[in-house]
Amino acid sequence: MPQKTIDRRIQRTRQLLQNALSELILQKGYEKVTVQDVIDRANVGRSTFYAHFESLDQLLLSGFEPLRAQFEDFLSGAEFDHESPWALSLTMFQQVQKQQGGYITLTHIQKFLYGYLLDHLKMGMPKRNKNVPPELLAHYVASSFIALMTWWIDNEYPLSAEKMNEIYRQLVEPGTMAIMMGG
Amino acid sequence: MPQKTIDRRIQRTRQLLQNALSELILQKGYEKVTVQDVIDRANVGRSTFYAHFESLDQLLLSGFEPLRAQFEDFLSGAEFDHESPWALSLTMFQQVQKQQGGYITLTHIQKFLYGYLLDHLKMGMPKRNKNVPPELLAHYVASSFIALMTWWIDNEYPLSAEKMNEIYRQLVEPGTMAIMMGG
DNA sequence: TATGTTTCTGAACACTATGTTCGGTTATAC
DNA sequence: GTATAACCGAACATAGTGTTCAGAAACATA
DSSP states (O other), X not given: OOOSSOOHHHHHHHHHHHHHHHHHHHHHOGGGOOHHHHHHHHTOOHHHHHHHOSSHHHHHHHHHHHHHHHHHHXXXXXXXXXXXTTHHHHHHHHHHHHHTOOGGGHHHHHHHHHHHXXXXXXXXXXXXXXXXXXXXXXXXXXXXXXXXXXXXXXXXXXXXXXXXXXXXXXXXXXXHHHHHTTO | OOOSSXXXXXXXXXXXXXXXXXXXXXXXXXXXXXXXXXXXXXXXXXXXXXXXXXXXXXXXXXXXXXXXXXXXXXXXXXXXXXXXXXXXXXXXXXXXXXXXXOGGGHHXXXXXXXXXXXXHHHHHSOSOOOSSOHHHHHHHHHHHHHHHHHHHHHTTOOSOHHHHHHHHXXXXXXXXXXXXXXX
């Protein structure tokens, strides 16, 4: 049973922590950020931090939640059941650029995407071709996507999302299709 | 001016530390290994560790050195100047499997490979096609390779190096060639 | 605006790890 | 055999983690 309203202090605290983490990640990279850094910058008590999150990872994930939920909705929507998995990529490029997600979250997107692709590949792939495990194919398609996304973010979005998506498909689709149709 | 012989104690200490690190990585993954773990298992004094390496990362890198040097030799050899970059991949699969390098070192291989590919792509690519930056192409080819390698290692080499190489080329070559020839 | 509840605070604590220092011990090269 | 270089390990300073708890502050609600 969800609360009607959430205590303003809670919202405030979480927001402060998330903002502090974001800024610190930009400054020195996630690996080097400590809980101490975050609570210092957010000006929040140590115990308060642990009352809300049990680790830095959790705090990071909590910020990613809206984006993740959005993708989940999108992926479970009926509209794409009969489309190929490729229909996803453009939206993903666009969403990531819009939200300026940063590549910190890409790991999570990758896992998510992998699971999705694996399902769809298992359905859509003929039984032949034991040669190439669907897990490998899904891993490749997801990894390639993340690779392009990483380059794109690192270089501060030098091309449009549409162009990136076009390149992605040009690169990945031919080889994948060939193998799926029975290499 | 390099030493004629290296003090046996030095060799012994470094070997012990490297072995200890390898074993610990297999047991619990690099991220969770501490200096304390390493010196305990190697049975080496704390100060001794720091006399040889200034961090765990350095110790890790030192173990990677032979493999890296080998690749460097290989890549700078004349024999492949007129071959396509694809000639590399099989050897790499084979080498990594032989040396049981583990994916810890893959980051370094990737950087290395990226530089190599970028050089060769800039040479071999017509001037047309400003659309797709060679940096992106090199990044993609290197990343895909690392992706397949990662999957292969994670799953404990379920396919032969030859088979992996074949799949890699089937997946990556068509799209890449199409773009290089002027997508 | 009074009240009971929830949240925040911050200091104290136990713990784990890092990296340095230094006097004493041991192995090695020659 | 001896000088030297490497090793040892305990002690120390530093820094981070995660927990606890009593008191202060903010909040929702009526």
